[in-house]
Amino acid sequence: MDYKQIIEQYLPSMSGAKTYGNLIMQGIPVENIRSVINHLYNERKLPLKFITATDERKEGNGFKIIYIFGIPKENLFLAPYIQLKETEDFPSLMEAIHAAYGYERKIKTFFGLNPINHINPAKMILHENWPEGLFPLRKDFHWQSRPAEASAPYVFGKVEGEGIYEISVGPVHAGIIEPGHFRFSVAGEEIINLESKLGYVHKGSEKLFEILDMNEKVRLSERISGDTSFTHSLAFCQAVESLAEIKPSFRAKYLRVIYSELERLANHLNDIGFIMLDTGYSFGGSNGARLREMIMQINERLTGSRFLRGVNVIGGVTKDIPPQTSGDLLEELASIKKDFSEVINIVENSDTLLNRLKDTGKLGRQIALDHGAVGIAAKGSGIQIDARVDFPYAAYNEINVKIATEETNDVYARFRVRIKEVFSSVEIISEALKNMPEGELSENSAKISLKKNCYSVDIAEGWRGDIVYFVATDADGNISRVAVRDPSFVNWAVVGHAVKGNVVPDFPLINKSFNLSYSGNDL
Amino acid sequence: MEILSWTIQLAFVPAMSPLFIGIVRKIKALMQNRQGADIFQPYRDLRKLFHKDEVISQDASWIFSLAPYLVFATTLIIGAGIPIFTLFFGSIIPSDFLALIYLLAFGTFWLALSGIDVGSSFGGFGSSREMTLSAIAEGGLIFSVLSLSILSHTTNLFGISSFILSLGFSRFAIVIGLAFFAFLIALLAENSRFPFDNPATHLELTMVHEAMILEYSGKRLALMEWAAANKFLIFILLAANLFFPWGIAGSLGIISILSALGILTAKILILCAFVGILESTIAKYRFFRLPDLLFTSFVISAIVIELIIQIQ
């Protein structure tokens, strides 16, 4: 990897560029950041993966706002950053890059840095009862402080017009689902506008990462989004391994692939069932639930945990798949695949179901691209984006992964993407099981020592989309910042666009076709 | 004997409706490879609700409080006024099908008002959807029963039942079958069944009937749910006894009554099984596809009427 070449290609100059493993960072003067980002995003067409901030005032570096771009084929991350020493304002990029809208608002809420020319720099995730002027991710905010409750009004956007009324659902729902508030402006049955208010399950995870010890940190990463426990902890462990310069064994990497794909299988089967259930098609719903249960029981037999918790550690995995189990697993997956094919055959012939799914909830390709959508939302709109192919991690560089996309942009497209990924996951697991080499499960390190003043970025393709972890260490080699970007954070922005023009009873279906994590969004 | 028969006639619908709702749910559960709840569970649910306190919104008015009683009362009246197991009551009970359909409309009117009364958006759009579907279903409902009425030269439901019974299997069989199909669509629409509404959903935004009674609790909720069960059984009884009246007793003899009740139960179970299986194998329709289905029901009935007059 010729870093020099890369830097010459993408960045304005060599000065100040530092390489940390697969991450190249360079400080950019504030006045130039717009043109640099513009160059990278619009001209070089690099995907913008994350924008986050760190508080390095103690080290005398002020605040840093870091723009993380990925260079797919090279498997590198490029992160220009700006330093705010005297000021708390920074130029907003949201007009040119829509994805920046959410990131900058979050930076404002948690760090108190003001994006200039941002249309709506209101608090995000923290609600109106959080007092003004308190920014939780700043170093001088103690993690156990309890501010007094404020009471400011929360103003929703209003669609004017006589006869337009609002439907407000949540955060308490009639079913057992995550809490979120949706405010629709409707004309009769047609949805004119949707405004969502999330943040009801904000747990302060990013702050907590800075407090807990290493094992606990891994456990915390599993709880960012409960149904993506394994892949979240995988991304985190990979980021820390790069800081500790630990390389897990090939066997461990293959095992990680297998477990990650099992998690993907379970969730996709569940979703496929639920999408059908939300149209009232109980045949499909109950079969989806049944198939998912089979995977969950496999998970429990292999690792003792239905959600594959406690499996990832820094340096590898804790649970092995011996050859005998491997053979049983292959057989079981083959029978599940056959079962699933039969169900899908029946389902694809159900006119009533397909009539509901097709042409509902269309998400235009350009909208998805502008908002930086990832995962299933993007794939359903024809965008080829998958971290297993773009930034191969674990053992994915040795496994053939086909990116599943559909062109029709609707609920049916996202439904079919999941079906394709189920089949592809079964293939990947079979290939991995057959080719898995011998090796240690995990590097036995009593004490993990991290590089000082270092940064790392790592990515893993969760079943919803790619998960990005940005980890920074301080001068003592302790982790000083963990920034998490769950795919739901990006994709929530496009749900509002997908529902416009649809009727109200179709909203649960459209929402389910995205199936975003509230907890992953709120952290 | 007469007292017993009168009791059955008056009490059959309210007494048995929770049982048949329980049977439909059981069939749906079995279709999904689940055990499902016991068929008597709806009775226990009603009992539980009658034992609970209520919470009434401060935005609601006396309309909200009175509606469940009125709606339930109308289902009692209609339930007593239709042929159930014997035609003996035909000369005593004034059973005009228009009067019964408009009494049902009375109940729907009050149900819709109670949905608006609480001022929540769910009740509001629930009422809107219910009145929309009900208005368009009315054509098919009136006309399908009307076609039988024209065939039998009377609007008295007992009279219709007796005439169709006397026809046996005749050249009218096909048109009666078509009229039955139209009536079936109206049955599904008026009772909030698939493909119009999902009675078991938890998604407020998709509800029609459930959305209107979302605010009710305690005894009023019990009355509303019971009334919905009654309405379902009434439609099933009409489907069974108007279109396929075989087995209905002509008099009050004990043997004919017992056999009539037996055959009736079999007919009801077949129809319940149909509804249960239908709900387990199709998805709900898009809302704006439903009027097409309802207009189809109306058009089929109109054609049936023309055919009947031609054939007669």
Add this chain to the structure above:
Amino acid sequence: MPNIISIQFGFLGLFISLGVGAVGSLIFRNNDRLSNWWGNLSAIAGSIFGIISSLSIITSGNIFSYNIPTSFPLLSVSLKVDALSAFFIFVISLISLFASIYAIGYVKHFYKKYNIGSLEFFYNIFIAGMMLVVSAHQALFFLISWEIMSAASYFLVIFERKEKENIKAGAIYFIMTHMGTAFIISLFLILYKFTGSFDFETIKNSAALIPSLALNTIFILGLIGFGAKAGIIPLHIWLPNAHPAAPSHVSALMSGVMIKTGIYMLIRLFWDMLPHDTFWWGIAVLIIGSVSSILGVLYALTEHDIKKLLAYHSIENIGIILLGFGSALTFYSLGLNSLAILGIIASLFHILNHAVFKALLFLGAGSVVSQTHTRNIEEYGGLIKLMPYTGLFFLIGSMAISALPPFNGFASEWLTFQALFQGMQTLNTVARGVFILAAGSLAFTGGLAAACFVKAFGITFLARPRSEKAKHAKESGISLRIGMAGLAILALLFGIFSGPISSLLSKIAGGESPLISENYGMQLKNGFATVSMPAIFIILVLALASVVVAVFIAAGKRKIKNGITWDCGSDLSPRMEITSTGFARSIITIFGGILKPTRQTDVEYHDANMRYFPKFKNISLGINDVYSAYIYGPLEKTAEAIANAARKIQSGNINAYIFYIFIVLIALLLFAV
């Protein structure tokens, strides 16, 4: 036994009261309170005279005639009140009675703003005009009465002249009614040509002389002329503007009674006076009735002005009345006289019932509008708690118009249905097809009307107030409540006693009744259908009572807690209640082919190029006005074009005018020779 003298006395009393009322109001016009009481009390007195006299004519079968020739040739003051006219006088008097009682309190809202004296003057003249219209027995006298009625109502429509839209409404009304009158005049001229007289009696006796082409032409002229007054589609465009513009008690009379005078003349001419065995007449009326009823209720659903909504429902109910009349004509032409009587009974009964519940609804609406100072339903809400009596009476009116038993609307719709059902079984294929369509339209109309009134009543009275105006409403005064209460009670009574009423109506229709009413029920002679309204009422009350008692025994000890409506954990605002437009939008979308809904979106974005962040968004929902676009617009343009062309003749040049005179003289000379 009321003899002819007391009937004469009754009618004398009727017109004298109204006359005194009119004149007195004018004299006392400077005293608001006095003219209010004077005008309305006279109207009440006149109404009472009217009710008594008309009832005695109907029950006794006597006829009241009054005929004085005047100095004008061809014109004589000629009245003849037979059972049919007496029925209409009864309807007019009944509604005037309650409207006038209501008016005593209602008119107080106009004190000091407008002249009460002129209001009461025109009000009394209006009622008198209507009475004269339905009793006139000579064409010229009829036309004069017709004009009095129209002119008086015009002045009442523009009474609140400070509102510009009222003036415009009045103008449209004025034009449409005179356009209709033109057709009526032509009609009478043709009758004169073939019978040699304007006197109704003479016309009736020489009706056989009229050739069939002329007869058909008269029918078409009559349909257009009287149909315009009745408000059939597409001649209805004045109705939704004029009725809401007038003060509410006048709207009640206009909607409940005045439009029926058009129907009266249709019945008088084409059932009583002229031979009516032409088949296509009945078919035409049936088709017009079906179209009017469906379109009327669909347009009502699109409205969120409460008085316009009620006005459109009048169009719908005229359609239903015409269904009854149309079936009568059709049956008669097919030789089924007994069924024809059924059609007339249904028609007459619906005229009475609609008058009662429409007036009730307009009085209720007037009560609400005068308290909230807006006619827009979207600003109402929660009024049942502030105006409980108005709410109750409006609810009764809503249930009656939705044809829910045991109210009167159901009884007359039941009869109309029976007439149509009989028609569906005739052997004539064309008739059968039209009857099937008519019955279908009646079936859908019933359901759609119920949907519309759930919307109207629900959004107006239930849930929370949607605006400041609705928060400050108070219950109306005692006279308004009495006016509404009387009509509400009648709505129930006319329903329960529909049996005896229908047998009374069969006497008016003349001919053998197809109905038997034993035990207060209604039953068709051929055994097809039977219903017992009192039984339904009693059973309903008993069932309700037993449910209440049973539940009390079972669960009476349970407590009831006051809480808030379920808000899912966030706050509820008035914007979350369903709106009138929102409620009806689904139905409008479904019938989009007929209603042609429109949507206009105004959006302003923060980011002009990408358009993801709207700053401001406004949506306007509406429907296309088909009639202006396709019928009246082109007519207007044509008329304007002709007028402009004709203007060229008036060149202003004296020489040209002399030339014209010269030409005409030559032409006359030539013709004379």
